[in-house]
Amino acid sequence: MSRDRSQLLTAIERGEREGGSVEFKERLSKDVHLSDGRLESLTAQLRHRVLSGDGEAEYVVGVTDEGGIAGVSRDVFSESMDVLSLLAEEAGAHIDDVQTWGTDEGGLVGVATLRDGAALTPDDDHIIVGTAGHVDHGKSTLVGSLVTGDADDGDGGTRGFLDVQPHEVERGLSADLSYGVYGFDDDGPLRVRNPDRKDERAAVVENADRVVSFVDTVGHEPWLSTTIRGLVGQKLDYGLLTVAADDGPTKTTREHLGVLLATDLPSMVAITKTDLVSEERAMEVTREVERLLRDVGRTPLPVARHGVDVAVEEIGDNVVPVVQTSAVSMEGLDVLDELFERLPKTAAAGGEFRMYVDRTYKVTGVGAVASGTVKSGTVEAGDELVLGPFPDGEFRDVEVRSIEMHYHRVDHAEAGQIVGIALKGVREQDVERGMVLLPKGSDPTPVREFEAEVMVLNHPTRIDAGYEPVVHLETVGEAARFDPADGQLLPGDTGETSVRFKFRPYLVEEGQRFVFREGSSKGVGTVTNVPE
Structure with missing residues (x-):
């Protein structure tokens, strides 16, 4: 104040x-x-x-x-x-x-x-980082300290502003996706000093030359599907996996790493809570993480040994930088700052406008707002779009009333930016997650069924015809029937299968990657053919 x-x-x-x-x-x-x-x-x-x-x-x-x-x-x-x-x-x-x-x-x-005068148009370099990690491994706390510049009190104090539901704050567990933002200008980081002030987040978007948005996912096992949605359904540039030094890699750590790798997302690992353990223990956990990465065909790159220059140059292409951090002592946060300031944007900005809807809400006096990450192209206030598919497979005409990014009103948005788009011509209760916004004049054809190549990461027995997991494709999360081309798929197998949504059609295109899950069974896939 x-x-x-x-x-x-x-x-x-x-x-x-x-x-x-x-x-x-x-x-x-x-x-x-x-x-x-x-x-x-x-x-x-x-x-x-x-x-x-x-x-x-x-x-x-x-x-x-x-x-x-x-x-x-x-x-x-x-x-x-x-x-x-x-x-x-x-x-x-x-x-x-x-x-x-x-x-x-x-x-x-x-x-x-x-x-x-209207709100300024952001002309910034904007990257989006998706976080993952086991519950209580300091993921949200690390993000909180990054965006505020404040050391944590040792009790997760800096994580509080990322929790969006009252029960999350009370229990100290995130149950849905949440978002954070900070940025950089010529003088260094631009922090959000008071996260409760929405205008401060807006000021970062307005004034920063480089904006970093965090999609903070959920570490608790019951909400793994929400984590998958955050990592698959957003147009992320990088992944950040956290592993607590006082606990080490867990089953959830391996699952989250598998989702990051399945989406081909350039990623890094932060060893958190180093203030709670000895230097020897921190190095022991770092070596465990390095072994885990090698086991899945990735090359760990300890940033303390090789430097930020090498990490920026080598990230991706199977190389995963590893940084030791503490939100309490602030160890390693300057290294993450430098990485986020220098890492190149990976999401392409060209093509026709497209945004899959992740959240919807209503603002009195404005109407329905659809929130998500712009997948491609650009959109401006006043643009005429189509929204769908609705349960009957139809798309409806809508108009963009306004666009907001981290509480900052903008004239336009482009690929890789998380925005809320106020829509004219549709009721909020009719807008659903998994729908997509496209330019008017597009001729989208939603489908109930498509062909895919899948890899079974984990399954207790075998996948036969009629198997029904939940498919996570973009922001779609829908039960679907699998019918493998060879009759069955065993754990570790890669093969072709038809995939049919159980309840309604969605917009699906060749080349899209997805994750499927049912109980302890998990796998990844790529759309290979969409019938006319």
Whole structure:
């Protein structure tokens, strides 16, 4: 929080007045202030304030109509900023800066500076890193310390902002995908100092020359399918596997490594929690990881021995850099910083726009929002798209109302960026994970069945005709029937099989890779033929 209250006191002293550029709001609520009629009037009010200030206005949030300090909770302040951002977009303006101060009662009061003109278009180099690792191996904590620059308290304190559900925070276990972001400019890392502030994440996207987004997956065995979704369904540039020095590689470590390798994702390994063990134990676990990598045909590259230059040059092509780290002592985090600043983007940006839907939600006053990673091409606000397939196999026309990346409104998005796209022409309850957004005029043909080459990684007996695992392809997670061409597949076998979705069609294309799982059975595959 800003310690200097001069901006707040000056704004309150200037006060609300006709023809002025200051507006007082105790709070802004999506349910109330974005309802029918209110959106238009508040947008007009905001536009008036910006014009009255020659292109700049100040909204003081957490004060009464008379300018008295009321204070609001962090959640209310965050929602107020979301609403203000939507109002600003409607008025052709954007939030340029937000300063907050604490009240004696523990609440927040803040001043948001708005400027004329739409949100800036990001012109950054953007890489996406998918994390994996066994539960309690420090995966989310490591990401938290990277994006904030803060050492952990030894109890997972820096991981808290990545958990998106109340029960996750309470239990200390992630149960769904979560996201983090930081970046780099000419002066070094740009951290998110206060992760609860969505505007700080947006500022990273706006100001960084290189943006690093983390897709933080789930380490607990019951949610392995969610981890697979995060690693297969996002257009990742790199994988980051964590192994705790006080525990070493586990069965889950091997499973997550198998998924990373099955997707041909250039990956690295972070040995975490080195502050809890002796140097000898840390080296013992490092050697275990190196043996594990060699067992699956990969070459470990200890960065401490060979240096960052070699790691950047050699990652991929079967080479896996290994770094010892501690979120408590901050050991090795400078090495990861340098890697993430220098590693080249691997996702190609060309081709026709395509985004598989991973999440959906509704914003009052905006409507349905589809979230996911842009797989190819570019998309702009105002573009006409098609969305589907719906259960009947049809695609429907939709229009892009707005695009947001890490709470920053952008004019366009391109391949490899995680975005939320507000859609006009569809209800939120009709948008489902596994659907895809394509340019209008496309002629997509969804299918129920396709041919694939699969490799069985683990199975207790054999796979016969009629076997029904869950197939994870892009963001699709659907039960499907296998009918092997040779009648059966044994553990370790590679062979051809037909794959038929059990309940509905999806958009599938040759060359797409997928993971299948059923109980302890797991395997990987590649689509080889999609019938007309």
